[in-house]
Amino acid sequence: MKSEIIVYTISDSLGGTSRKLLSAVSVQYPDLDFNNSYRFPFVNKEDELLGILKDALNDKAIVISTLVNAELAETARNFSQRTGLQYLDLLNPFFDLIRARTGKKPIEEPGIVHRLDKEYFNKIAAIEFAVKYDDGKNPHGFLESDVVLLGVSRTSKTPLSMYLANKGYKVSNLPLIPEVPLPQLLAQVDKKKIIGLTCHPDNLSRIRTSRLDSLGLNHASKYTDLEKIYGELEYAKQVFAQYDAYVIDVTDKSIEETSYLVEDYLKNLE
Secondary structure, three states: OOEEOOEEEEEOOOOHHHHHHHHHHHOOOOOEEOOOOEEEOOOOOHHHHHHHHHHHHHOOOEEEEEOOOHHHHHHHHHHHHHHOOEEEEOOHHHHHHHHHHHOOOOOOOOOHHHOOOHHHHHHHHHHHHHHHOHHHOOHHHHHHOOEEEEEOOOOOHHHHHHHHHOOOOOEEEEEOOOOOOOOHHHHHOOHHHEEEEEOOHHHHHHHHHHHHHHHOOOOOOHHHOHHHHHHHHHHHHHHHHHOOOEEEEOOOOOHHHHHHHHHHHHHHHO
């Protein structure tokens, strides 16, 4: 039976930072139970804070705080020193170091990192765009895209599209299938926006085999056949040349690595 650890996370905003820390720490202790932990967002009154801290003391909880308000943070710190409450302040010790170095104080504005600004809405719009124009669903999306990804099946087109969308890029993608004609609209796309994804045939076969396993499907399929994969990749190579695509070999590359190469290429175009 797992030993129980109770953690209170307190914030004058959403408290996402402390929850991420708790998630990162809890997975390092598989023999401990963190399920009975409590989240207290938008705490902005001293009496409310003191009530939570008293409950934490009674529960013998560990408290993680991301209070940016200096008075509230001091109240929590004084309470923990007076009572012996186990208390971790994630922000104010760092604020103190910066103040000592620069003499500057934080603006003490809760939730500023989550502000619904233009960048946030652009990101949401880009994610919706990537979903709408994934897998060649609607070729008209090519004309509005910042990036058009081309590649045979399992070259990471969709995950790369979503990763780039989270960075604000409008991305569409098209699977290259020798038996399926290319959309005519592709010819109207600025060739600088077209990026081809390729992969070593053996790796591609393994990835496809793993995909079939995850779906519980039979391996006796042309989908994983090396000869067919070589043919698909040769066809993709011809398409890349036809549209003068910038080609990235995704073999053994993480989505983050491939994304970096895409962004670096796009920045060099500016």
